[in-house]
Amino acid sequence: MILTKRPNQDQPIARKSLAWLLAIQILILAPHFVTAPIWIAVVWVVVAVWRWKIFQGAWDYPSKTKKTLLVAVCCGGLFLSLGAGFSFESMISLLLIGFILKLLELKNRKDFVLLIFIALFILAAQFIQFNHFLAAFYGFGCLTLLCATLMQLYKESAGQSVWKELRPSVYILLQAIPFMIMLFVVVPRIGSFWAVPSPQQSKTGMSDSMSPGDFTELMESDELAFRVSFVGATPPREKLYWRSLVFSFFDGRRWSQNREQKSGNYFNQASTKLQSHIEHKGEPIEYDLIAEASSQPWLYSLAAPKHWSESLGFARDMRLFAFEPVNERINYHVTASLNYQLNEINPDELVQNKLIPKNGNLKTRERAAEWLAETGSPEKLIEKLFAYYNQSFFYTLKPPALGIDVVDDFLWNSRQGFCEHFASSFVFFMRAADIPARVVVGYQGGDISSVDGSLTVRQRDAHAWAEVWLEGRGWVMFDPTAAVAPERVQKGIEQSLSATDRQLLAKPFGSSIKLLLRMREQWDAANLTWVRWVMNYDSGLQASLLERILGEVSPLRIAVLVVVTGSGFGIVLFAVLFLRNRKRDLPETSLIYLQLCKQLNACGFSPLASETPRHFCERVILSRPELSASLLELMDLYECLAYGDNLEVAERLRKAVNNFRPKG
């Protein structure tokens, strides 16, 4: 009889274990096919069928030649589909291939355990691509299944329901969660040394120039641009103009940054000097912004920033930027005043912002001069132009194509377009009237969550507007689109469009349904919290959180925190288990027997549930004959009490069990 059952690692794999393993492989591999070539799935199917046939005894394990051939074919496939470079995708794919092919070498429990460990690694790798909180749930589910798969490998009883198989691993992992959270909070964050190159290089987003039609694609995209949570009240959405880029150069068709805006100088000398000329008025607003990866250095800010995170730069056109392209999600904190005035400016810059190409758009130039003469002041001119927009223009995402003189064609001919047409024509008109003006692109508004007031800005909120230099008032923002379609600014793009245009933007499950909208808000809010506190939990956030908990961050205090929370949770767990055991109110005989079992357990014997006390003791005696006398006496007494109902031996039995020292 085997006494202490040590799992035999060379034992072959049971049918059920293999089925579990194949099922879990599907779940673990699935998320990786976002980046990994899809033919790897075919490899999996082939290998899985092969392994199953091996199990049935129909096919053989592959020979060395076949194995080498398989590996060569797969590596060749990887080379063809991903290239030879050392990229993130190719490394992951290589790992997946290894994981799959290992199935063909799966012979005994040792191999099985190895596969489970690789699976754990692959499971962790999915978080490089997915950082939604759903991914975390998915990961937890897979982890539970992996745990159950590992456990059932060593379980002998067959034919239990799936829930019964899963239950122990669910409990184990649930118990582990508090410790996981504690370690997550406390363990030092490893910085960019471990950072993985961003797998998604081609992102939609603002580009560094703007020509008619560029925005249509953006406006069809539901992709997240950034999220904001305000400290204090959320400002009304019509005031939320998120400035991203300022375009001062126009080549007749395309707006872009001028040479100076692109030069390093423009950034470097900016901040302190410029700040001293800005007069901030009114209540400052504070916000935390989490920007998605865009592969571009420019960021999003409300005018005019007053204080901002140190890692950011401030350009002379009053926008924030990162010093490196944003390849990972970043977050920053900004204090800004919506109401500001720039008192002084480099005269050269004013000249730059009056430049228009020498040729083309003649009608606009004429009208600009005419109207300026008519109205007499820039403010009046703007009013007149706005009135003109308001009268006869039509906001649509599908404007007719424009001729060579885009501004002329738009202003006096087609009169249909969207933000970039309006901004472009407006700024051109101003410059034609010799008034400094520039185009600003960024995002307008966003979805304000009714749950926590946070703001979600998507690519479709992309917008372009204008800034005009007015003597004595500095740069003043004008949004010609608002003159034509004020709903665009007040309610968002979807409300401002005609039915056909809305169809253009329509998504499955049309977001006009209120309940769905609300659910999406909740959803976004939940994910925002997740992103803010988990995905963006870096050493800075860690330090501030620990400081808030501990007062002062020192190794000793962290150690105390770990010990206190760890043991606290341990005590809670113990108490729960203890109370649960108490509650069941076991008969005295059971308690005595359990105590005996505990003592025998100390020497490595534990009873099977189905084992009668006497059988258990006989099993112990087989390997510890010296205990024979005392154990048999104990059993006589025990049976006399438990089954003979002879209560008089109870005291004697209890004493005998207490004095029973099998370990010595």
Add this chain to the structure above:
Amino acid sequence: MDPRLREDDDSQINSNKNKEASVRKFVEVLVNEIGRVLLGKDEKIKLALACLLADGHLLIEDLPGMGKTTLSHALAKVLGLSYNRVQFTSDMLPADILGLSIFDQQQQKFTFHKGAIFTQVLLADEINRTTPKTQSALLEAMEERQVTNEGTTYELPQPFFVIATQNPMSQMGTYPLPESQLDRFLMRISLGYPDADTEKLLFKGGDPRDQLAQLRVCLTADKIPEIKRAINAVKVSDSLVDYVQRLVHFTRTSDDILVGLSPRGAMALIKATKTWAFMHERAYVVPEDVQYLFASVVAHRIIVKGAAQQLSQEALVKKILAAVSVVAS
């Protein structure tokens, strides 16, 4: 510890043992005596004996020539009981077993001629070969321990004990007993092949029929009520009842079992374990008794479903026992 107190306790345990010792001895004698003709099957003999002492009927499921007849005949012989054997066939009628009224010319009236059932040990050979009509007549008599013919009730002799046999292999032209009738049998056992050494001994030995004739009567029938009283006095503690209840509950809730153990089945199990404890000179039933008898008493009373139908009776019983903890914990 007070030494005297300890002595008292010991004496109490011992006195329990002494009380059973005298009765228990004849169990050994009986088993040895029957063991002379049925070699190497002491455990099965004990089971059959326990079944009889527990006032139950026995179903032996085995191939022909395994010693079923020898066992039943030997049992009757050593217990000093009358013995009849009926070979069941498909054209048998209830009257063939129970008896029938025949007109007596001399007395000018019908007189009842008792059938084969009027005996103390009845061997019903191949019970599944006869029609349900005859089967149920027998089974009814087994339950009621009396036969009613034309308004007159005839008591069967005491004790009354049926050993039925059936052949599990050839099912052609049989009428398998329904579960409700299987329930009437306290135990179902199979004898199985003897081991090699025993079989050699068997070959060397003489004709079992001669040996049967040589068997001594070891127990007079009048002692049986006394034994039954002693069996009734065997204690079944709360802990044990709990265990049996857990087992019963498991058979009713397990995914593998369609119909679990009925209360009658559970009570039969308790009754059998009491007898078993008595035969092993214990004044109380221990879980080992339950586990030992579980297969014989319970296996034919439950109906399995699903994949478990592929399991052997033995494996199924093992599975049930393995799933239920002996000590409440």
